[in-house]
Amino acid sequence: MxxxxxxxxxxxxxxxxxxxxxxxxxxxxxxxxxxxxxxxxxxxxxxxxxxxxxxxxxxxxxxxxxxxxxxxxxxxxxxxxxxxxxxxxLPQASSQAVGLTAEAESLNDKFGKEGVKVESGEGGLPKVSLSSPNGSVAEVYLYGACTTSWKTAEGKDLLFVRPDAVFTGQKPISGGIPHCFPQFGPGSIQQHGFARNVSWDISSTESDADSTTVVLELKPSAYSRNMWDYEFVVNFKIVLGNDKLSTEMTVENTDQKPFSFTTALHTYFRAAIANVSVKGLKGCETFNKPYEDPKNPVKGAEDRETITFPGFVDCMYRNTPNEVVLANGLGTTLSIKNSGWSDIVLWNPYLTMEACYKDFVCVENAQLEPVQLQPGDSWTAQQSLVPI
Ligand SMILES: O=P(O)(O)OC[C@H]1O[C@@H](O)[C@H](O)[C@@H](O)[C@@H]1O
Structure with a gap:
C-alpha cells in the first residue's frame, strides 16, 4: 500500500x-x-x-x-x-500560524474586542467566542453561522452538538443552532436549504457592560445561485447577555425580482429526553410527520398542556405563540421567546439516532408559511433563550 x-x-x-x-x-x-x-x-x-x-x-x-x-x-x-x-x-506539526488560523487572526484583529474573540475552532474552522460580563460564553462558527455552545455563568452548556457532527466545512454542523434557509425541510432545493453549509462573514461586533454581539452576514455565491438564483442579504445577529442568548435574523431582497422562502432555527437543546417537557403549544394546529411517511404530514391539533417525548417526534406546529417553555430534564427550564417566527417544530429522532437521541431535543422557531419578499423588502424575526 x-x-x-x-x-x-x-x-x-x-x-x-x-x-x-x-x-x-x-x-x-x-x-x-x-x-x-x-x-x-x-x-x-x-x-x-x-x-x-x-x-x-x-x-x-x-x-x-x-x-x-x-x-x-x-x-x-x-x-x-x-x-x-x-x-x-506526518512529521510533527509546527505551531506556525497559516491558512485559516491566519484568517482567524486577521478577523480577530479586525473584529476582536472585550468579550469577542475570533479563533480557530474544531477542524480549524473559524469561530467567534463571545463572553458576557457575568461569565457566560457562546461559540459561533462562521460555517453555517452555527452557535454550537452557550454556557451559562454556572458552566452549563444548554446547547447540544451531536457526536456525529463534523467540522470539515463540507457538511452542515449537526448541532447547536443551525439555520434552515431559504427552505425548511425537503422541497425544490436541498433539505433545509444552503445557509447551514456555507461560510458566513462577520459584519460587525459590539461589546458593552451587559452583552457582547456578533452580526454575521450571508450573501449569494455561485453555489447558492446555482440552486436558488436570487440576490439577497441575510443578517444574523447573536447577542450574548448575562442571562440570555438572543438572535435576530433579517432577510433582505436585494434582487430586481420577488422571491419567497421558508426558514427555521434548528436549535438543538441539551436534554435528558425522558424528562423533557415543552409547554405552550396547546390548541395549535399540528402537522405530524410519521417516521414511515415523512412526506405526508398528518394534520391535527395539539390538545396537551405538556408535551413529552416518549418516542419519535417530528411535528410542525402552526401559528404558535410568542413563548414556549422547555424543561430540559437536566434541571434547567428555558423560556423560548420569539417575535416574527410564526411556527415551531419539535423533533427528536428517537431510535433512528440511537447514539444520542436521549441527550437532546430540537425546539425550532420556524417560518413555515413562505414569506414573499418584493425587491427592497425585508423580513425580521427574533428569538431569545432565557433560563427561568
Ligand atoms: O438531518 P437534517 O437534514 O439535519 O434534518 C433533521 C430533522 O430536522 C427537522 O427540522 C425536521 O422536522 C426533520 O424531518 C428532520 O429529520
Whole structure:
C-alpha cells in the first residue's frame, strides 16, 4: 500500500492530488448534495493541522484522516479512516500560524474586542467566542453561522452538538443552532436549504457592560445561485447577555425580482429526553410527520398542556405563540421567546439516532408559511433563550 510522507510545505500539493484521485473524489462526491462543490477541504484541513498544536506524527495522521474522512459517506468511512491512519505518516506539526488560523487572526484583529474573540475552532474552522460580563460564553462558527455552545455563568452548556457532527466545512454542523434557509425541510432545493453549509462573514461586533454581539452576514455565491438564483442579504445577529442568548435574523431582497422562502432555527437543546417537557403549544394546529411517511404530514391539533417525548417526534406546529417553555430534564427550564417566527417544530429522532437521541431535543422557531419578499423588502424575526 502507498505510504505518504507529507511535509508541511508539500502537503497542499499532495492532498490536492489525493483529492482529485478517484479514491478521494468518490468520497467527496458520494454524499449528499449538501456538500459544497470545490474539493478544497483537504487543503484547508491540512493548513489547520499545521497550525494546530499536535503532539506527535501519529496523532497528526489520525487528526488529518478524521478531518478528511469526516466528509465521506457513512458506509465506507470507518474502513477509509483506518487506511488513512495507517498510511499517512506526518512529521510533527509546527505551531506556525497559516491558512485559516491566519484568517482567524486577521478577523480577530479586525473584529476582536472585550468579550469577542475570533479563533480557530474544531477542524480549524473559524469561530467567534463571545463572553458576557457575568461569565457566560457562546461559540459561533462562521460555517453555517452555527452557535454550537452557550454556557451559562454556572458552566452549563444548554446547547447540544451531536457526536456525529463534523467540522470539515463540507457538511452542515449537526448541532447547536443551525439555520434552515431559504427552505425548511425537503422541497425544490436541498433539505433545509444552503445557509447551514456555507461560510458566513462577520459584519460587525459590539461589546458593552451587559452583552457582547456578533452580526454575521450571508450573501449569494455561485453555489447558492446555482440552486436558488436570487440576490439577497441575510443578517444574523447573536447577542450574548448575562442571562440570555438572543438572535435576530433579517432577510433582505436585494434582487430586481420577488422571491419567497421558508426558514427555521434548528436549535438543538441539551436534554435528558425522558424528562423533557415543552409547554405552550396547546390548541395549535399540528402537522405530524410519521417516521414511515415523512412526506405526508398528518394534520391535527395539539390538545396537551405538556408535551413529552416518549418516542419519535417530528411535528410542525402552526401559528404558535410568542413563548414556549422547555424543561430540559437536566434541571434547567428555558423560556423560548420569539417575535416574527410564526411556527415551531419539535423533533427528536428517537431510535433512528440511537447514539444520542436521549441527550437532546430540537425546539425550532420556524417560518413555515413562505414569506414573499418584493425587491427592497425585508423580513425580521427574533428569538431569545432565557433560563427561568
Ligand atoms: O438531518 P437534517 O437534514 O439535519 O434534518 C433533521 C430533522 O430536522 C427537522 O427540522 C425536521 O422536522 C426533520 O424531518 C428532520 O429529520
Amino acid at each position: 502507498a505510504k505518504f510522507l507529507v511535509s508541511p510545505s508539500s502537503a497542499q500539493g499532495l492532498l490536492c492530488a489525493a483529492a482529485s484521485s478517484p479514491w478521494f473524489s468518490n468520497d467527496l462526491t458520494a454524499s449528499s448534495q449538501q456538500q459544497q462543490p470545490p474539493p478544497t477541504n483537504c487543503i484547508i484541513s491540512w493548513k489547520h493541522c499545521c497550525s494546530s498544536t499536535v503532539d506527535d506524527s501519529a496523532s497528526s495522521a489520525v487528526w488529518l484522516s478524521k478531518r478528511i474522512v469526516g466528509g465521506v459517506s457513512t458506509s465506507s468511512r470507518r474502513r477509509r479512516a483506518a487506511a488513512l491512519s495507517l498510511n499517512l505518516v
